[in-house]
Amino acid sequence: MASTLEEVARLAGVSRSTVSRVINNHPNVRPEVRKRVWEVIQRVGYQPHAAARSLVTNRTQVLGLVIPRGLVTLFSDPFFPILIRGVADVCTARRYHLMLSFFSDPLQQEELYRRALRSRLLDGVILSGAPLDDPLVPWLLQDNTPFVIAGRYPDERVTYVDVDNIGGARMAVEHLLRLGHRRIATITGPLTMMAGQDRLEGYRQALLSRGIPLNDALIVEGDFTEEGARVAMQRLLPQRPTAVFVASDTMAVGAMKAIREAGLHIPDDIAVVGFDDLPIASVVEPPLTTVRQPIERMGAMATEMLIGLVEGTITGPQHIILPTQLIVRASCGSL
Amino acid sequence: MASTLEEVARLAGVSRSTVSRVINNHPNVRPEVRKRVWEVIQRVGYQPHAAARSLVTNRTQVLGLVIPRGLVTLFSDPFFPILIRGVADVCTARRYHLMLSFFSDPLQQEELYRRALRSRLLDGVILSGAPLDDPLVPWLLQDNTPFVIAGRYPDERVTYVDVDNIGGARMAVEHLLRLGHRRIATITGPLTMMAGQDRLEGYRQALLSRGIPLNDALIVEGDFTEEGARVAMQRLLPQRPTAVFVASDTMAVGAMKAIREAGLHIPDDIAVVGFDDLPIASVVEPPLTTVRQPIERMGAMATEMLIGLVEGTITGPQHIILPTQLIVRASCGSL
DNA sequence: TTGTAAGCGTTATCAT
DNA sequence: ATGATAACGCTTACAA
Secondary structure (H helix, E strand, C coil): CCCCCCHHHHHHHHCCHHHHHHHCCCCCHHHHHHHHHHEEEEEEEECCHHHHHHHHCCCCCCCEEEHHHHHCCCCCCCCHHHHHHHHHHHHHCCCHHHHHHHHCCCHHHHHHHHHHHHHHCCCEEECCCCCCCCCCHHHHHCCCCCHHHEECCCCCCCEEECHHHHHHHHHHHHHHHHHHCCCEEECCCCCCCCCHHHHHHHHHHHHHHCCCCCCHHHEEEEECCCCHHHHHHHHHHCCCCCCEEEHHHHHHHHHHHHHHHCCCCCCCCCEEECECCCHHHHHHCCCCCEECCHHHHHHHHHHHHHHHHHHHCCCCCCEEECCCCEECCCHHHHC | CCCCHHHHHHHHCHHHHHHHHHCCCCCCHHHHHHHHHHHHHHHCCCCHHHHHHHHHHHHCCCEEEEEEEEHHHCCCCHHHHHHHHEEEEEEHCCCEEEEEEEEHHHHHHHHHHHHHHCCCCCCEEEEEEECCCCCHHHHHHHHCCCCECCCCCCCCEEEEEEEEHHHHHHHHHHHHHHHCCCEEEEEEEECCCHHHHHHHHHHHHHHHHHCCCCCCHHHEECCHHHHHHHHHHHHHHHHCCCCCCCCCHHHHHHHHHHHCCCCHHHHHHEECCCCCCCCCHHCCCCCCCCCCHHHHHHHHHHHHHHHHHHCCCCCCEEEEEECCCEEEHHHHHCC
């Protein structure tokens, strides 16, 4: 069956401690002994027992990625898959394992918190897509659990890495302004999320910097789903906007549907700009002008930072904002 | 700090064993004592230490989901996200944790196998998208690790759950035949994968049952990517097929691009049928006729079966095939 | 450089 | 019904 340190030690004619030293690359082992021990390890296929090890080291080499289940419903939106890939790649490279946790209701969340974190199953967690009032954050702070948020968070004590949502949104709207639009609507993300708020803030800044007053009738809150955005756009149409900034590509697709269903043309009647630069942006007709954000990189950096926190190579809370970039295609009519 | 059994025992004025019995709902604890112990547990926020527990129980309550990294590149294809959701939901419901593992090269795979499985970090694994000659399968069999494949596998000893790829493909092609097509091409999935082979087999069966000889020039192997399918379709065009069965929706989108780029019309010049019924199928122009497969359900069932295997409530190897369904839209020209 | 032995926090066996 | 006590497999002082 599964061999233990003890067995390897016996076979190599040394003590458990020596085998442990070899496994953990400690110095102070005679090269000759080290070699002999490694041979036995290979021969019997010895692998340290993870639980036994972490019982004494207090480390599991497992990181958690926590995502609200509701958002995952939007798995037609590859935001999370891409984020996960960034996270997973760093985990693999740094020899950590990745545990995925979705939760729907607060009850499930608390249960998850107990089972995964209080039970010391995880060395740390990455949070993404959490609403601003997510109870997880105070819990984590109080328990002193290493954690990083993929997304801005208005508390200096939390380490986060986000993309420049404000700047990106601002660029998008400024582009529409340059094209002569003055009646620019927006479909926001959920305003319970920082990303939703920030993209709206960028919209605001762009308009105000041109001295254009905000018009509440041109601002409708969306929910990051295509269908939600379709409905939102339908509500916007009577206001006769000449352009609309939509806070995600997936929602932009929904908005475009609503516009076409109303018999209007994109971009001639209404220009559309999205946010994300997901693959669909270049596939849709007309191709979507959008703001590119480095999702995978955000996941990767969040993971690097979390590992730094866990291993103690990063000390205080850090705040990183990654740049975004405007990708101009046909849907805004500048081509 | 984190409290232990010992501390709870002291505070409740009982022994460790009693607290352990309470935690694990063993009988033979006086209701009064049980109540007193629970109170202390709540008060100090005690949570059993996962590693300590699994060191003695030989159970971690963690399941692994293993996916080749290469396929994940296609994260614009929501197949895996949807599968993951099915898996994750059952995990949550059954109080298991889910560990996600991607690997690219065989070396990484072996390293992963050692770190995650031989180290007893996982109670079992779900495999998906693995090629037929994946070395993981023999390893798992030999080590007697509980595992389930989401996908058919030609070895009676392995438990799997798959969708009816053969039947679905056959339905799709039979539909094209009914519409009068005789020169039907196909872009297959990678033939290293069972799903690729099975969908090709369905194509074969449909044609042969009508007495139409197979024509190798009409069969091109794809790789489940949009771009790969675009190229494949370009190679197919000179053969003048009147219809093409494409083994995935994502590939179908690529094929449609190639067809349009050649100045041809869908479905009038070439009818297209896909496979998956992903969200994009109904969004694309014209809407894609395709074969719907219950991806999420497959993930969920695979997980249920794995848990059954782990907990010993399922004995022998099981083989389940879930039904598929033809969804007729405009791209095949029958509307 | 190597070995001995004490824990890590549980569960489980066996008395009581 | 409850309590000692021995594992589980490892790391890590401390000794030698």
